[in-house]
């Protein structure tokens with residue numbers, strides 16, 4: 360469906376682990392290792408289930424996280440939520456957010472969550488939009504990590520993530536650091552050209568852009584685009600499948 364302003368709309372599932380703070384504090388002082396276990400274990404299970412259904416988890420803060428659900432039928436979104444309910448150490452509540460940008464979609468979802476009881480999901484009938492994923496990567500990061508130090512390289516990628524995530528946010532996109540020198544961002548089709556401009560204006564960075572009917576396909580395409588850039592080493596960006604900007 361074309362949105363009210365003639366734009367297409369993107370769709371996310373925003374999840375809140377309700378009263379997570381109370382749970383963390385219930386673990387006593389020697390708790391950090393338990394919290395890390397729980398967070399990574401829950402993220403692993405939700406990530407696996409999301410990928411199996413074509414969605415993609417962005418862990419964000421771990422107690423508030425997002426799953427990209429464009430191209431995923433409502434019955435599968437509800438199935439993911441019920442699995443989160445089964446696996447989470449606390450009761451979750453969630454809403455599907457819909458908007459012209461991912462920021463608008465998550466703002467709409469957050470508003471809906473405030474009025475949603477724990478263990479419930481707010482979900483409507485929304486059309487699906489193709490997902491644009493942007494896989495950013497630093498040139499020669501491995502060399503940087505060995506020449507200088509891998510910890511300094513980690514500091515540098517965090518500085519870059521801070522700059523890049525702000526720029527993506529200004530375009531209405533969302534982003535997540537994925538380990539190594541990999542940053543994944545999601546935006547809408549209206550902002551592809553703006554993403555390319557960001558990369559053109561920055562040193563030692565490239566971006567593979569993928570477009571797909573669901574998050575998993577889109578991200579696979581962005582990785583394919585990035586691999587092609589590495590193979591040819593003659594451009595800073597590439598889009599798969601081909602897309603006229």
Ligand SMILES: Nc1nc2c(ncn2[C@@H]2O[C@H](COP(=O)(O)OP(=O)(O)OP(=O)(O)O)[C@@H](O)[C@H]2O)c(=O)[nH]1
Pocket residue numbers: 496497498499500501502537538539540541582589
């Ligand atoms: N999350 C994620 N990590 C990756 C991916 N590809 C490589 N990495 C990791 O990212 C780090 C850097 O790998 P590369 O980007 O391939 O290495 P590089 O030295 O930057 O080489 P070029 O990017 O080809 O210039 C390594 O820790 C890899 O294991 C990917 O698709 N996703």
